[in-house]
Amino acid sequence: MTDRYAVFGNPIAHSKSPLIHAEFARQTGQDLSYEAILAPLDGFSAAVRAFRAAGGRGANVTVPFKEQAYELADRRTARAEAAGAVNTLKFDGEVMLGDNTDGVGLVNDLTRNLGVALAGRRILLLGAGGAARGVILPLLDEAPAELFIANRTAAKAVDLAQRFRQAGKIEGGGFDALAGRRFDLVINATAASLAGDLPPLPDAVFAPDARAYDMMYGQDTPFMAFARARGARVADGLGMLVEQAAEAFYLWRGVRPDTASVIARLRAA
Numbered sequence: 001m002t003d004r005y006a007v008f009g010n011p012i013a014h015s016k017s018p019l020i021h022a023e024f025a026r027q028t029g030q031d032l033s034y035e036a037i038l039a040p041l042d043g044f045s046a047a048v049r050a051f052r053a054a055g056g057r058g059a060n061v062t063v064p065f066k067e068q069a070y071e072l073a074d075r076r077t078a079r080a081e082a083a084g085a086v087n088t089l090k091f092d093g094e095v096m097l098g099d100n101t102d103g104v105g106l107v108n109d110l111t112r113n114l115g116v117a118l119a120g121r122r123i124l125l126l127g128a129g130g131a132a133r134g135v136i137l138p139l140l141d142e143a144p145a146e147l148f149i150a151n152r153t154a155a156k157a158v159d160l161a162q163r164f165r166q167a168g169k170i171e172g173g174g175f176d177a178l179a180g181r182r183f184d185l186v187i188n189a190t191a192a193s194l195a196g197d198l199p200p201l202p203d204a205v206f207a208p209d210a211r212a213y214d215m216m217y218g219q220d221t222p223f224m225a226f227a228r229a230r231g232a233r234v235a236d237g238l239g240m241l242v243e244q245a246a247e248a249f250y251l252w253r254g255v256r257p258d259t260a261s262v263i264a265r266l267r268a269a
């Protein structure tokens with residue numbers, strides 16, 4: 001029998017996850033199906049339970065349900081606990097396991113696909129919402145020289161840094177705290193790009209040979225244009241999307257798909 005998986009979100013129509021997982025399954029010879037399910041805004045848990053009752057084996061979870069998925073899970077991995085959010089569910093007999101593969105997806109894209117070393121580097125993370133929180137622990141695990149979280153609402157960045165202070169050299173503040181500081185890698189995890197906005201960065205924020213990464217994909221953002229104009233090498237979040245999917249696929253199936261070919265295919269499309 002074909003094993004069923006799905007991604008739950010709202011909206012969900014434009015999700016690339018079904019295509020990515022179909023490609024992983026074809027590549028690895030795994031017998032599974034993967035569909036996109038639009039959950040009502042007030043009906044996420046019911047939708048997941050119904051899918052599980054109908055034979056579902058696992059699911060991905062996207063906006064705006066990752067915090068609800070965290071609550072729904074019976075057991076959570078350490079990285080899901082740290083993220084405070086779940087993007088991957090595995091239905092293991094009676095147990096619903098919650099994991100978060102977003103952070104490792106970002107780190108794998110940076111280090112394996114883009115050749116960005118993180119150890120000893122100065123990293124600036126923009127934003128202090130769910131997207132930022134999900135990647136902090138995996139970034140600190142790579143032993144950067146420092147991780148600075150800058151946010152429009154400075155107090156949220158300070159709180160977040162405080163929460164992770166045992167895990168590495170981390171600091172938080174407002175954008176004004178960036179004056180006179182330079183970073184080797186700047187990651188945009190704000191929702192500013194969605195509104196066509198640019199976080200208020202100082203001109204000199206990029207060190208020589210710096211890299212810039214926007215977690216958004218599918219369009220050139222004001223952040224990407226700003227970084228490029230100041231000499232940084234720029235990447236969007238498409239690789240992170242594929243890498244987080246690969247990590248979920250591994251959790252479900254115990255097999256690691258090849259991501260580079262899938263990223264290339266999505267870029268060409």
Ligand code: ATR
Nearest residue numbers: 127128129130131132152153156190191192197199
């Ligand atoms: P997500 O789950 O995508 O992180 P979120 O939790 O709503 O969404 O967080 C959005 C993040 O983007 C926050 O860090 C927010 O800053 P505030 O905490 O000050 O609200 C940031 N953000 C949203 N719009 C922004 C803008 N136009 N410029 C700068 N930061 C912005």
